[in-house]
Structures are given as structure tokens and as C-alpha cells.
Amino acid sequence: MGSTAYAAYKNGAANASSAHTVTAMSRWSVLDKQLPPIDRIRAIHVYDFDNTLFKTPLPNPKLWNGPTIGMLSNPDAFVNGGWWHDSRILAATGEGLAKEEPRAWDGWWNEKIVELIHLSNKQKDAVCVLLTGRSESGFGELIKRMVKSKGLEFDLISLKPSVGPNNERITNTMVFKQIFLEALMETYKHAEEIRIYEDRIKHVKGFRDFLDEYNIRKLNGMEGAPTRGTINGEVIQVVDIATFLDPIVEVAEVQQIITDHNAALSKRRRGSKGERFAIKKTVFYTGYMINNADTQRLLTLAQTPQNLSEGDIKFHANNIMICPRPCPPGILEKVGGMGNKMTWEVTGTANLENSIWAVCVKPVPATAKFHTGDPVPLVVLALRKGARHAEAGKIQKWQPVTPDKAFRFETTVGEKILLRIESDGPSQHGPAGRALNKRKHTAGQDDFRARPSGAIQQQQQQQQQHPQQQQQHRQFHHQGNFAGSAGGGGGGGGRGGAGRGNFRGGGGAGRGNKGQRGGAAKGRGGRGGHGGGGHHYKSLDDVGGRDSQGGFAQMYEDEPHTRFQNQNIPKGPSNPGNPGFYGGGGGGGGGGQQQQQQQQQQFGRPGNNQPGGGAGGGVSELNNYY
Template sequence: MPPTYGHGALPQPGQQQNGAPLTPTAMGRWSVASCQLPPVDKIKALHVYDFDNTLFKTPLPNQKLWNGHTIGLLSNPDAFANGGWWHDARILEATGEGIAREEPRAWDGWWNEKIVELVELSLKQKDALTVLLTGRAESGFGELVKRIVASRGLDFDMVSLKPSVGPNKERFDNTMHFKQVFLRNLMETYRDAEEIRIYEDRPKHAQGFRAFLQEYNKRLQAAAAAPGASAWRAPIFAEVVQVAELSTNLNPVVEIAEIQKLINHHNEVVTNKVAGPRRERLVIKKTVFFTGYMIDPSDTKQLLTLADIPEGLPDQELKYHANNIMICPRPCPASILDKVGGMGSKMKWEVTGTASFDNSVWAACLRPVPSSARFHTDNPSPLVVLALRKGTRPQDAGKIKNWQPVPPDKAFIFETTVGEKVLLRIEAEDPSENAYESLFPSKNHKRKHAGDDSPGRGNDRSGGHANQRRDFYQQNNNNNNNNNGGGRGGRGGFGNFRGGGGFRGGGKGNRGGPRGGHGRGGGRGGRGGGHYRSLDDVGTREFSGTSNVVYDDNPGGGQWTPSFQGNGGGNNNRPNAAGGGGGPGGGPENLQNYY
């Protein structure tokens, strides 16, 4: 079935949609750049470059900060009064250390250098017209995008963003429709051009461009073959180059602060009842999956050397842990939190023995240092699960009875930090909700039976804490340490931020909600993590670098923190190809100060 194209996208007999002749002057109205376009007979090649994640490493919502539903919400322009992540220029301005610092240094580190080299070659080619084409809104981003490319000395012939109404009163259904109409005008204005090359990172858009250009040439050939007729221009050699996306994130503290500003503006509009669709006030909440003594990655590596895993066991059969000693599943009751010294408190442990249960769960037993130190763990005796065989449960480590002493050359002491495994989420404000209830996603997911998640019933036979423990282990069953690679990603959840269709909004190419939807883990308040199966899969290969841009106007894991410290790994404020983002300079910050 041939692709469908919006009005004005396919060949016209040498004129614009309104009947006016196609000229460089008329074409210049599509650009926010001030330079005069070259004469038609001087151009033999058209080079068109996408902006977001093709030329520029545009920051994406951090999947280590937000749950899957919120990732999709941020991409939905209808969810916020000011349009969300891709429609609020402050998000792009916050890239790196902010526009005030980044502009003088030309956003160093935030470019796809291979594409920059190609742009520079295009600019040197005298018979080539070099175009920057983006679906970002001209009204909100025109000046900012010009400043970004100018800082790098990229003097494009045209810098074209999507206008609310085209130069000839065109209305665009979506970004792909806008780009098709633009390209048609470009190719028929520069009718002597023999080739067009388009550089695009999104597979769905690349596919859409190829189909469009193939259909365009087919119609030109049909017009030329008609008796007594001639096409306005000859068919054009077309190449669409799909660029590998290099994803990045903002500094986590900056990202949360900017999202809070976005929400504040939204809530102000809602409170003042400004004309428009009816909306609810929004608020940032956190979902706590468990509280534990968090282990530093370097110590995790050393702990994993203690696991006596049989040779020949395939890596895909194993899940590596060794990253926490669980205090309690879900939010920690105040009494227990006081006992362990509060969030961020330090605790030292000595490894005393190792063992396995049924050759499927490997663990190390521990003792506090000093031995008189107060502590609390979910197991009767403190232990850390090192690795799991696929299909087994971490709680089976509690069945181990015979521990083998650690050889003196392998015995060591390591330090932990009390923290939580958390993700942030954006939900409608609910004045009737108490602090504990706010820790669980939406009213529809809150517990329906007393005791399921009640913090005051840790050992109650009704199963409150026991159910929490079971749900924690279900969540953590796919845990894999980011430094050791094991395990597959969770189902559903963060998925892919670029969606289907031909534009940025919903299933990949239509940049909208996450491809995996809400995953399979959903359920009531304390149960499962509705957007993924493994907390530590967030930020691993399957979840890193796959979120993409959504800026259509009408589109058709987890981070642990001692009280939300934002000092994540990676370069401070610089792009991170793994999608982790850098931490704030000068040490830890309490992210709760920003929302």
C-alpha cells in the first residue's frame, strides 16, 4: 500500500500551494537564518541535516530518575500547559551547565562530531545548499537553535523549524508532514539539483523519507511520460542516511529543577483557570522500592569474586546482585530508619563466609564492624546475595545453614550507605493523600486490602511485610550490577521514547509514550513496579540510549539515593553515552530541595 502524504507534500507544477512561483526568495521564508539563498542554477546538491540527536546530542528524560509512565507524560504536549519536555525551551537551554556557560565554549562535548564534519564539508561544497531541518517549533526554539549552531560556526544556508502556519498558510498534521512539504518546496525551487541527502537518526523517519522520495520520483516520471506534458523537474537521486543516535542526559539535579519549573508554570495556569483544556495540578512524587545498605560498585566487584559459581554455567543463566544488604522492602518505617541511623548513614561490614543454596543462589554472610554496632536487616542474619540462577529467588539465601569461612586472603571489610531504590513520577495533585500513600503510583494502584503494605505490620501474619518482601524479590529478581553485565532488561516500561507513526509521538518515530507501555509489573500500591521488572535493569543496555525525541504538537532504571543525593557517576554535566548523566559539582545535593 503506498504511503499517504499530507496536502502539499507531493509534486506540483512548479508552484507553491497558493499558486505563487517557486523562487529562492519564497523558499527563504521557510528559514529563520538571515542569509540570502543562492540562485537556482548554482545548486546541484541538497544536503539536509536533522538537529536533535543527529547533529546535536539533545538531552533526553533520564530513565534512571523517572518511571515509564512519566517518561511518556513528559513527551506528551497535551499533558502540560506549556507543552512538556520538547516544547519548553528551558529544557534545551539547560543542556550541560546552561546556556550562559555553554554558549561561550560552543557546547563542547554536546555534538555528534562526525556529523559536524559532514556539515563542514557540505558548507565548503560550492554547489551544495546546506539545510538544518527540525520539527521543533519555530516560535519557541528558532533563536535558541540559531545560537547553538552559530556558536559552533556552522553557517547553514537555511535553518528551518516547524512554523505554526507555513509561509503559504500551510497547516501541518505533524512533523513528518511539515518536513515533506518543506522538502517538496526545496526540491522544486532548486530544480537543477541532481541529488538530495538527508541525515536523520530516527529509523521511522528515515523510512518515511525514503518512501516519500521514492513516491516523489515516481510521480515525476509519470508526469514526464504523459502525452504533451513535462515534469517541472527531473527525478532526483535521493539518499537517506540513518545516523546512530548518541543519547545524553542533563545533570540529575538540573533536570529535576527544570521539570519542577515546568510543573510550577503548569500549576499556575491551572490555578488561574486560563482558557484551554481542563487540566489538573501536577506534583512530583517518589516511588520507593526498597531501603537498604547500598554497596559501592568497586566493593560489588570484589564481593562477586567470592561467588563459587560452577564453570560452564552460561552467563545468560545468571543474575548478579552484590549491590545491597536489604533493610526492608518498600519505604522504611521511621522506627527502623532511626535504628539504622537515617538516610545517608555509613555502616561497615566484614565478610565472614560464603555458601550457596541448591547450587542456584550464592550469598555471603556478614557481621557489622564493630560487632557492637546497631543494625537492622530483613534477614535474621545479615547477608548479601551475590548471584542467582535464572528462575530462582533471592529469599532462598535465607535457607542456607552451612556457611564456609572466607579464606584470610579473601576476607575484607567494606562500607555501605543507607539509601533507597527510588524512581520519581509525575501525578495529579491529591490533597487527600497522606505521605505514605504518596509513595505508591496513583489511586488506582493503591492497596485495597488492609495490611498489604502497612509499615506497622512488619511481622503480622496477615502478610503485610511478608508480601512486601515477596514483591521486593520479584522486583529484584532480575537485578544485575551495571559493572558486571548479567541479566536481561525488564519487559515494558521505559522502552523507546520515540514512537510509531511518521512523526515523533508514540511507538518509535512517533516520539511519545514508551514503546513498552506500562509493562507487566503493575498492580496495587505496594506490589511489583508497574513499569519494569528489574530495578537494576534501568540504565543497562536495554534501557540506555533508546529514549528519543517527541515534539509534535498533536502526536497521534531506578536510581538509589541516600535521601535523593544527586551525585551520580559519569562526567559532571557532560554527555554520557550510557545515558546516566553526571552529578552536580561540589559533592552530594539533596534532590528533594528541587521539587
């Protein structure tokens, strides 16, 4: 037929057997159960797992820079496959397998899809399938346990094998799923409809093209004697919501991936290819960090025009700048060191050319020592597109505030950082290091293990002063800075859509995360300007072109102001004792009349992505893992 969908299927299924029986079909499943008889089935319902049925955690863009997220998603970057190919990452969801399994990962499921699965079970003429591109060998037992704990019933649970039951050549996730769906439709030849629930836009389109090609082949009799008639196919795009691991757990798990990778390289013969990695950090600035509650209070003082769109303005109000990049020792001593607390009071507001909104502040008490990078201590509340933080220093006229707006708030000295994975050698600096940290660092100085952040230093002091309290309370970071300030951040991301951040799959990044910008896939990349990176998901294992995106993840000090939020950030999963994540809902559609009605009531348009996922946990204990 010439289309990509059919060509991929045809190439992958070249060795497929023509015998389609329930026995042959059952070989695709990791379940040991009898499939429903062929003549009983009139409908096929197929559900994807990651971010369709289950709110799978993504690499957190408030922890890692863009190239590192791409690297984690690339199955070729690490010996053991990385984020989507190491079952320990999925098992670490929530509070980990040991705690989550007894409570069925409560809060981590898309309950609307769960309801549709129950409806599929009640529909006696429907076969219900869970289909995922995760590897059968790596995830089969774990996913069976997760599904069983939730009480979900499937006729088949199929994960991607290295080779199909009939020696089909499995080159990537989409080829696997199309070979499987072809076998499923040919086996249940009396089925009149097939409904597929999928969150990724690329796969939604791929399935639609595939079903169109399948029906055209049946209509035109292109395969000799007809084996079945056409089938009414519908692919329902499920709106995904980004969720994240507890940041401390996430960094620990990534460190374990790196440790295993480096250990595997050590066992290879000398001269064999492979690069050892280490987690390092990029310091954007040092400042007096403001917690989330005070940020929200300060933002009420930002008198921004009402006609500005969300993309035209970014809200901040999260720090008083001390200096860009790491703080020199002399200045750091002057401000009291990392973790030092200080109180401030708002004295005035200003608007510079309708582009920068800020408040000036004074220390409390007025005799307290301080240092700022601006002529007067100030907090930038909001920046219009194109404006720069440094330009706030040009403000000359400040409007005094009334007593009811003279807010007092506490700050903590800390650094705003992102972590990155780089070669475990003398630092050559990736895009972050070269652009933002222009002075040289040795590997020891720049290694995250060797140079703890302010939060870590602060936490060490707290452990000495209050060891019992420290065991009971974990501070979670706000806005991605690791200063140990209170609060948490919202998490962006998601996976599968134009204009949305995406993290799952291997679209580039490779080993060369040295480049300034991500672009088309560069395999292992190089140290030049295009070393892959970025965080746009393509597939679990597909390495191909991807949407362009900048070298870094979004600047996570940008405060999502409530003016641009139509709904509250969900506060799940249902364990309020662990604030290191948020939950969320999802969307999808249904098969059968009852399911279609639910689809219309429950699922909005695919583009209406909801905020969620919980970004924000602190790294005050990250040093425990290094």
C-alpha cells in the first residue's frame, strides 16, 4: 500500500503464521488462561498501560536538564536501557512496591479507564486486552502484579517480546502492536468493532492509519481468499497527566542505573566502546529563596495587564537574587552561608515599561547584613516575554505600599540547580555548564556527590540539632531549587502531543548531551552543538525524528500564577502523608453503547491537558545516596 503504517506491519510480520486460533493467540499473552471462543466475540477492546491506564511517572524536568531527560529515555544510552527499560523505576512509583502493592497503588490509576475496563468485562461478547510496549522479559511479572492488585481482569496481557510467537521480527513498539492487532482481528474474525485506548498522538495516528489500511486490504481482496470482513475501528486518545517520583527516590534510582551501567563497563574487555557517567549539577544562581506560600502572597502585588496571554508573561516571585551562578566564598560568608534564614518586608512596588513587575524589600531587622545583585534588594514578580531579570536593576521609582500590603516573609539562602548526567571525567561542560558556569570546575568540584547544595548543608545542620525531628519530617523543595524551602511545585510535561513536553522513548539524546540544543535524533550524538537531548517522547524504543525543542527544560522558577489556571492542581495520589507528587485524572473513550455514552460525558478533547503530577520534593536527603 505504500503507507508507513502498513509498510511497518508488513516488514515485521513477514514470518507470521497464517493459522489464527485461540491457542496461537494465547502465546502472545503473559496470562495462563483460556481465551474466549472465537464465535462468541463481536467486539475487541484494547487498552494501553502507561499514562492511559496507569499514571506512569516521568523523568522530572524540575530535577534534570533537557539533554539528560532525553538521555534517560534513550534505550541505547545505558547498558541496562534507562528509564523505560529498567523495571526498578516503575516499581519505585509512589512509596515503592512493598507499600503500594497492598494498597493497589491507590491514586495512581486513571479511574475512568478502570471503569471502562470493568464495562468491557461485563460485555460478554467483548475480548478485553492490555497491550504495552514494555518488554515482556523485564516487566511481565511486575505488570501482572500491579493489575492483579487493582482487581482488573483481562483476557490477554501482551508485552513486547524480543521475537514474536511465530518468529515475527519485532523492531519497535508500533510494529509489535500492529502485528499483535492483526493477529487479534484475524483470530476473532466475527468481531465487528475494535476500540483502542491510547494516550500518545503518534500512536493514535499510527493505529488509525493501520486500521484504514487493514480495511482497504479486506475490501479490495488483496490477500487472496478473504479471511474476514472489514471491522469498525475507533482509536480513542486518552488525555494523559504527568506524574513524578519522589525526587529523592528518583535521583537514587537514576544513580543506581548509572552505577550498574558503570559496573557493566568495568567488566568489559579493555578497548571496548562505552562511557562512564556521573550525576553533576548546574547552578543557575544563588539567592534568598522564597517558599511557595509567600510566593503566592507576593504575586497578589503584581498588577499585570489583564489582556496578556499565558505565553506573554511568566510569574516568578521566588527569590531575591544574590548572584548568578555559584556564590563566591566571600559573598556566601556575608549572607550567612547556605541554609541561612532571613526575614524581609515589602516596602514598594514598581512596573518598568509594562514589562517587569517587582517589589523592593528591606531586611528585618534593618541592621541585618545582606548582599544582593541589584542596587536595592528586590523580588521580580513577573516578566513579559523578552524581558530579563537583570533589567529590574534599572527601576528607579518605587511606589510605597500600604500597611496591609507590607508583607513580611522568610527566605533561605540556597542555589537554584538542575542535575545532569555527563561523562565521569574532567568536566567539559554541557550547555548548562558552558553558558551559565563560565569558570572551570574539576570533576570533584562539579560532581553532585562532592559538592552538596545548600539544602544538603542545611539538612546536615538540622540532623545535628534535631536528629529525631529530621527522621519524621522531610522538607520538599519549591520551584525546583534545592534550598530546602517549604512548599512544592507543579509539574509540567506529559507524553505524546504536539506542544507538550514528552519524556518516554529514545528520540536521540544518546551519549552526547554536550550540545546546546536538541534536534533530530543524533544517535549517540557528539560533543558538538547538536548532541541530542530534549524531552519529546516518540516511542519506548523508536529512535527517529522529533519535534525541535530547546536544550533545557522549562525554567522551573516560572510560577504558574492562578490567573491562568482554570482548575485546582489535584492533590492525589491519595496518600497525603507523602507530598512528593500529585495525582491526576485522564481521559479516553469506550466501546459499546454504554461506554460511548461515558466517553462523551467523561472525556474532553484530547488537547485539554490537565495540570498534575507532582513535581516537587526536596533533595535535603539526596546526599544519602552518594
